Amino acid sequence: MQCTQCGSEQTQRLEVIYEQGTTTIRTQSTSVGAAGNGNFGAGTATTTTSGIQQTKLASRAAPPQRKSKVGGVCLLLLGIWLNWMGMHLNDTGWLMLPGMAALAGGFLLLQRATAYNRDVFPPLYRQWQASWLCHRCGCIYQYGQH
Numbered sequence: 001m002q003c004t005q006c007g008s009e010q011t012q013r014l015e016v017i018y019e020q021g022t023t024t025i026r027t028q029s030t031s032v033g034a035a036g037n038g039n040f041g042a043g044t045a046t047t048t049t050s051g052i053q054q055t056k057l058a059s060r061a062a063p064p065q066r067k068s069k070v071g072g073v074c075l076l077l078l079g080i081w082l083n084w085m086g087m088h089l090n091d092t093g094w095l096m097l098p099g100m101a102a103l104a105g106g107f108l109l110l111q112r113a114t115a116y117n118r119d120v121f122p123p124l125y126r127q128w129q130a131s132w133l134c135h136r137c138g139c140i141y142q143y144g145q146h
């Protein structure tokens with residue numbers, strides 16, 4: 001697909017660049033340990049480290065992300081915990097005030113994340129899928145959305 005800026009043919013879809021530049025790595029390291037103390041024992045431990053390795057270009061071509069709901073869920077749990085303490089322990093009734101605030105904040109965060117993922121994220125993702133990168137001038141442009 002020709003670049004809209006410089007007319008170069010050296011272009012690729014962001015999706016392709018992202019997938020090619022992102023590799024999942026798994027490295028294994030083995031450590032050997034020995035224990036003395038009369039009876040001799042030796043054991044090996046294998047540690048597997050896995051992660052994602054990404055080229056600079058791939059991170060530039062990364063897709064938009066959905067909003068995480070972790071923060072909202074954590075606030076809700078905090079609110080439940082504060083309220084529980086406020087109800088069940090002596091002289092801690094005041095804890096229910098920050099507890100209620102945490103619950104309200106948690107609901108608000110969850111609601112905002114849900115609305116973002118439903119209304120804002122899909123068009124952003126579609127735009128990303130229709131985006132191309134020019135390897136000559138480095139610009140990112142959309143194709144097929146006009």
Ligand SMILES: [Zn+2]
Nearest residue numbers: 003006134137
């Ligand atoms: Zn170009």
